[in-house]
Amino acid sequence: MNRLLQATFPFIGLISLWWLIVFIFDVPHFILPSPERVGWVLVERFPLIASHAITTALEIICGLILGASLGFGVACLIGDSKKLTQLTMPALVISQALPVFAIAPILMLWLGYGFASKLAMTTLIVFFPVTASTLAGFRAIPKSWELTFHTLRPKRAQLFWLIRLPLAIPYALSGVKVAASVAPIGAVVGEWVGSSSGLGYLMLHANGRGQTDLMFAALLALCVEALVIWSLVNRLANRFDQNPQVIS
Amino acid sequence: MLTISNLDLSYPGYDPLATLSWQINAGDQVALLGRSGTGKSTLLAAIIEGAPEVTKRSERIAYLSQQPALLPWATVIDNVLLGFKLRGTKHSSDLTQRAVDLLDQVDLGALAYRKTSLLSGGQKARVALARVLIEESDLVLLDEPFSGLDRSTRIQMAGLCQQLLAGKTVILVTHDPRDAQDWLDTAMVLTKDTIKGPYRLNEFGSDRALIQALDGDL
Numbered sequence: 001m002n003r004l005l006q007a008t009f010p011f012i013g014l015i016s017l018w019w020l021i022v023f024i025f026d027v028p029h030f031i032l033p034s035p036e037r038v039g040w041v042l043v044e045r046f047p048l049i050a051s052h053a054i055t056t057a058l059e060i061i062c063g064l065i066l067g068a069s070l071g072f073g074v075a076c077l078i079g080d081s082k083k084l085t086q087l088t089m090p091a092l093v094i095s096q097a098l099p100v101f102a103i104a105p106i107l108m109l110w111l112g113y114g115f116a117s118k119l120a121m122t123t124l125i126v127f128f129p130v131t132a133s134t135l136a137g138f139r140a141i142p143k144s145w146e147l148t149f150h151t152l153r154p155k156r157a158q159l160f161w162l163i164r165l166p167l168a169i170p171y172a173l174s175g176v177k178v179a180a181s182v183a184p185i186g187a188v189v190g191e192w193v194g195s196s197s198g199l200g201y202l203m204l205h206a207n208g209r210g211q212t213d214l215m216f217a218a219l220l221a222l223c224v225e226a227l228v229i230w231s232l233v234n235r236l237a238n239r240f241d242q243n244p245q246v247i248s
Numbered sequence: 249m250l251t252i253s254n255l256d257l258s259y260p261g262y263d264p265l266a267t268l269s270w271q272i273n274a275g276d277q278v279a280l281l282g283r284s285g286t287g288k289s290t291l292l293a294a295i296i297e298g299a300p301e302v303t304k305r306s307e308r309i310a311y312l313s314q315q316p317a318l319l320p321w322a323t324v325i326d327n328v329l330l331g332f333k334l335r336g337t338k339h340s341s342d343l344t345q346r347a348v349d350l351l352d353q354v355d356l357g358a359l360a361y362r363k364t365s366l367l368s369g370g371q372k373a374r375v376a377l378a379r380v381l382i383e384e385s386d387l388v389l390l391d392e393p394f395s396g397l398d399r400s401t402r403i404q405m406a407g408l409c410q411q412l413l414a415g416k417t418v419i420l421v422t423h424d425p426r427d428a429q430d431w432l433d434t435a436m437v438l439t440k441d442t443i444k445g446p447y448r449l450n451e452f453g454s455d456r457a458l459i460q461a462l463d464g465d466l
Contacts, residue, residue: 144289144313144391147296151311152383154334162333166321 059187063122071130079138096128122186133175137168180233257287279428282438310385316376320365370401406430
């Protein structure tokens with residue numbers, strides 16, 4: 001009960017502030033609709049909002065799975081070699097430094113306005129945090145550990161599977177947790193640039209028709225969706241993360 | 249056993265350190281004393297990694313550091329047998345029995361199948377010692393292996409090392425001569441300029457005597 005209160009307190013505070021602003025400054029509903037108006041739209045237009053929310057959720061989840069798998073895989077391929085990491089790092093940094101807004105039109109051109117372009121954008125945004133964290137895990141092994149393992153005369157593959165990979169997994173999972181919080185950006189930006197469904201599309205559509213309350217309802221649905229996905233990923237990551245990160 | 253010829257311990261961009269030559273005979277057991285930053289650990293790394301200035305008679309080297317490098321998710325016995333797993337050697341029942349016997353010797357037989365993350369610092373140090381022993385290495389390098397432990401556990405570890413490493417060539421790196429006095433007789437001193445010795449460890453009865461003997465460098 002206490003935890004539930006703790007979790008909901010910021011939302012209650014935020015909604016109260018929102019309501020107060022609307023009430024005190026008498027803000028017109030087409031600029032900032034009141035919370036009860038947005039709540040009413042959420043109930044009234046639930047089937048519409050839910051159908052768009054499902055599209056966005058699918059884009060986020062599939063992008064997370066694909067981006068995390070690719071990021072982890074690439075890190076495993078290059079993480080064992082310092083030279084290969086140095087060689088590929090500039091390309092990896094560029095993949096993150098380019099704003100998704102800048103490449104969204106190109107991805108639309110190549111992959112069309114459907115699911116694939118949104119998946120690509122979410123994948124791209126998820127890829128780097130997972131790769132960078134996993135690589136950090138490969139580099140986090142202390143020198144004294146490296147020397148100890150060197151004296152045990154290991155086979156390279158055994159060293160990778162039995163030690164380097166398990167030690168990198170907690171770092172990879174930290175990357176997935178970070179990625180889960182930014183994944184919705186990829187999906188929504190993709191929907192803004194060109195789509196016929198999804199919460200990003202619904203927001204743009206409502207905005208164009210002056211339906212600010214529907215726009216806010218879609219935004220609220222996106223917040224809830226992002227939070228639910230982030231919590232689920234965190235729970236899943238913590239379940240897999242059985243190895244203490246502290247090296248002793 | 250080990251010959252080091254003109255090995256420069258300096259790191260690029262840092263103050264220059266000693267360039268040393270040192271010969272260690274088979275069966276020698278010696279403490280290497282020195283202040284932090286004189287290159288003691290660098291010297292051990294050069295021996296392990298096989299720097300060109302180092303000539304070894306055996307490739308079978310064991311290394312034990314302050315961080316015992318135990319896999320926290322594995323059991324105690326799996327950590328003892330880690331070297332065999334890493335080399336892809338199949339475990340025989342004899343080998344497992346030998347690991348259990350060694351764990352008995354370091355007083356951890358009852359904890360053989362416990363997860364390593366659940367052990368205390370002193371217990372972890374003893375698991376690492378059992379792993380050193382099962383490798384049957386000719387040369388054992390110890391890099392401040394007791395520095396994270398309390399005094400009574402240090403004395404216990406020194407006793408175990410004295411008993412179980414008898415006959416092996418040992419270099420114990422430490423900045424605290426008490427760790428060495430508990431079980432070794434001879435010490436060399438590494439300063440920023442040179443390596444000096446051998447000294448009798450009982451010459452360093454007090455900190456003052458030690459500092460005086462080492463020209464104020466420790």
